[in-house]
Structures are given as structure tokens and as C-alpha cells.
Amino acid sequence: MSLKILHTADLHLGMTFNNRGYPEAVREQLIEARFETLVRIVELANSEQCVLLVIAGDLFHRPNVAAATITRTLNILERFSGCTALLPGNHDYYDPEGPLWRSLRSEGFDELVLLTAEQPFPLQDYGLDAILYPAPCNKKHSPANRIGWIDPPSERPADSYHIGVAHGAVQGISPDLEDQYFPMTTSELSALKMHHWCLGHTHIRYPDRAEASCEPFLISGTPEPDGFDCRHNGCVWLTELNDEKESRSRSVETGFLRFREIEKQLDSAADFDAIMQELAPEGDRTLVKLKLFGTLPEADYRDRGLRFKNLREHLLYLETEDGELTVEITPELIAARYPEGSFPHRFLTRLSERGDPEALQLAYRLTEEVKR
Ligand SMILES: [Mn+2]
Numbered sequence: 001m002s003l004k005i006l007h008t009a010d011l012h013l014g015m016t017f018n019n020r021g022y023p024e025a026v027r028e029q030l031i032e033a034r035f036e037t038l039v040r041i042v043e044l045a046n047s048e049q050c051v052l053l054v055i056a057g058d059l060f061h062r063p064n065v066a067a068a069t070i071t072r073t074l075n076i077l078e079r080f081s082g083c084t085a086l087l088p089g090n091h092d093y094y095d096p097e098g099p100l101w102r103s104l105r106s107e108g109f110d111e112l113v114l115l116t117a118e119q120p121f122p123l124q125d126y127g128l129d130a131i132l133y134p135a136p137c138n139k140k141h142s143p144a145n146r147i148g149w150i151d152p153p154s155e156r157p158a159d160s161y162h163i164g165v166a167h168g169a170v171q172g173i174s175p176d177l178e179d180q181y182f183p184m185t186t187s188e189l190s191a192l193k194m195h196h197w198c199l200g201h202t203h204i205r206y207p208d209r210a211e212a213s214c215e216p217f218l219i220s221g222t223p224e225p226d227g228f229d230c231r232h233n234g235c236v237w238l239t240e241l242n243d244e245k246e247s248r249s250r251s252v253e254t255g256f257l258r259f260r261e262i263e264k265q266l267d268s269a270a271d272f273d274a275i276m277q278e279l280a281p282e283g284d285r286t287l288v289k290l291k292l293f294g295t296l297p298e299a300d301y302r303d304r305g306l307r308f309k310n311l312r313e314h315l316l317y318l319e320t321e322d323g324e325l326t327v328e329i330t331p332e333l334i335a336a337r338y339p340e341g342s343f344p345h346r347f348l349t350r351l352s353e354r355g356d357p358e359a360l361q362l363a364y365r366l367t368e369e370v371k372r
Contacts, residue, residue: 013065117136236254
């Protein structure tokens with residue numbers, strides 16, 4: 001009998017996206033997209049005939065997430081036809097008295113296994129010859145990981161699949177400069193001789209490629225992009241363990257929204273048009289942060305707001321930073337802005353003739369500021 005698993009983590013349901021002044025309609029879409037992604041994950045697990053859905057922590061963004069969020073999440077997970085194993089991560093850490101895990105326990109359905117204790121979880125009751133070994137987080141930060149309780153391999157039933165499920169940083173792979181995210185090492189994980197490890201916490205998949213086999217552990221990454229520091233489209237692992245207990249995994253893209261951060265040098269109106277034409281087809285599933293620098297002819301510089309407005313209509317969200325974009329200072333511009341013979345006119349004309357564009361830009365900015 002082989003065992004087919006869908007492995008995900010770090011969906012962070014209940015994130016509010018209050019952090020960067022998104023318009024309310026965009027914010028609501030960001031919140032909603034994460035639930036829709038969970039729906040797609042469950043549909044994928046069903047259509048791929050997975051028997052086990054492993055969520056390796058941070059399904060929820062915080063331990064005091066709204067009651068409606070918990071109910072909605074359980075209603076989605078319940079549509080999975082197999083067994084769902086949910087590990088507390090460092091964001092949704094286990095607090096037996098807290099509202100999250102109390103609600104999950106009281107509202108949870110029969111096929112939901114809450115991996116809240118440091119003990120083996122045999123899945124025989126669900127028809128699976130598998131045993132899960134969880135490392136449940138019990139707080140937001142910890143310099144010590146939670147895999148230390150796991151017994152050496154000699155004491156395990158020989159026929160079962162032994163699968164570790166942990167949440168935290170892996171040394172050399174996840175950024176954790178202060179060792180505060182339940183840090184683990186590859187050798188610690190390997191020494192426990194699991195048939196497979198499902199890890200959560202790092203938002204980028206590991207290994208970062210489409211397929212993997214017999215890796216010491218896999219990190220699922222977030223299935224739905226959550227900000228401009230996320231440069232992938234969101235994914236999960238589909239893992240199959242064969243009769244020999246060897247694993248083969250395939251990464252499947254699951255994300256709906258995407259974030260793009262772009263820096264672009266503009267030297268002409270054509271450059272400006274090119275970047276607009278490149279970005280517009282991204283469409284209303286894309287959020288763009290666009291930083292522009294360089295120099296534009298006056299008319300294009302002046303109309304840049306109009307171009308941004310047009311582009312904004314094609315995207316879900318556009319944030320622009322153009323403080324380093326400058327106007328091309330020509331004799332015509334100087335003549336149009338300052339009376340002939342005035343000090344700025346003479347000064348800027350002289351700098352322009354001297355062929356020092358940087359000094360000219362600076363002088364122009366200063367005189368414009370004085371004018372205001
Ligand atoms: Mn985490």
C-alpha cells in the first residue's frame with residue numbers, strides 16, 4: 001500500500017493586510033484569496049486521491065483569530081475525503097486554554113487530527129498504516145525546537161510509514177538570525193530516520209524545484225502569496241510514499257494572487273510605454289510595486305500620473321515610487337519656467353551649457369522648491 005499526502009503550511013488565514021494602506025476592496029480580496037486557496041487545496045487533494053492532508057503549522061495567522069474564521073476553515077477542510085492532520089505553528093501555537101485550539105477541538109470533525117501533543121499519532125483509525133510524529137509549537141518564539149521527544153527508530157513498528165511533522169526554521173535554509181523560530185538542523189532531522197518529514201514555517205518551498213525524491217525533509221512554502229517579499233506563485237507538495245517507503249514529491253502551484261516588485265530605468269516615453277504594456281496584461285490578480293528612476297521629456301514626466309491611472313485600472317493594485325524620476329531640462333523648459341534674464345534662467349542655462357546633468361538637476365530642483 002502506498003501513501004499519498006498533500007503537504008501544505010503557512011496559509012496564515014485571518015491575516016488582516018492592514019499593513020500598507022491597501023484600499024478596502026483590495027484588502028478584502030487579499031483576505032478572501034487565502035480561503036479560496038484552501039478550497040483549491042482540498043479540491044486538489046481530493047482529485048489527486050490523497051489520503052492524508054498535512055498542514056505543518058500556521059494555518060491561522062494568530063491564536064486569537066475570529067471565531068467565524070475558524071468555523072469557515074473547518075467547513076472547507078471537512079470537504080477533504082481523507083484524514084487532515086493539523087500542527088500548531090508559531091503563529092497559531094498551541095494553548096490548551098486559548099480560543100483557537102478549544103474551538104478546533106469542540107467544532108472539529110471526525111477526520112481531523114490535531115497534532116497538539118509531543119507523542120506519536122497512529123492513523124490506524126483512519127485506515128492508514130502511518131504514524132505521525134509532530135513538533136507542535138507552544139509559543140511564538142523559542143530557541144529550542146520541539147523534535148527532541150521523538151524516540152530512536154528501533155522502537156517503532158516496522159511496517160508503518162513514519163512521518164515527522166514540524167514547524168520552525170531549518171539552519172542554513174530558513175532565515176533565523178536570532179535562533180528564535182524553533183531552529184532545527186538537517187542532521188537532527190535526518191538522525192530521526194523518518195520515512196518523510198513535512199515541514200512548515202519558511203514561506204519558500206524546499207527544495208525550490210518542481211520535483212523531489214527521498215529528500216531528508218520538504219518545506220511546503222506558503223500556498224498563497226502574502227506580500228511583496230513573496231516572489232513565487234504559491235505551491236504545495238504532493239508526496240507519494242511507495243511500498244519501500246521511498247518518497248516522490250511534485251510541487252503544484254496553488255496561489256491566486258501574485259505580487260511583483262519592479263524597478264525600471266526610464267530614458268524616454270517609449271521606455272515608459274514599454275513598462276506599462278508589459279504590466280497591464282498581468283491583470284486584476286496582480287499587485288505591483290513599481291519604482292521608476294531616470295529622466296523623461298517634460299510632457300511625459302508631467303503626464304506620468306495619467307499613465308499610472310491607466311495601468312492601475314488593469315491591475316488589482318499599483319503602488320508607485322517615482323521620487324527619483326526626473327524631468328529632462330532643456331533650454332525650452334528653462335525658458336518656459338523662468339523669465340529671460342532672471343537669476344534661475346541664467347544659472348540653469350549656464351549649467352545646461354556646461355553639460356553637467358547632475359548639477360543641473362539639483363539646481364533645478366532647488367529653484368523649483370524656492371518657487372513654491
Ligand atoms: Mn511560522
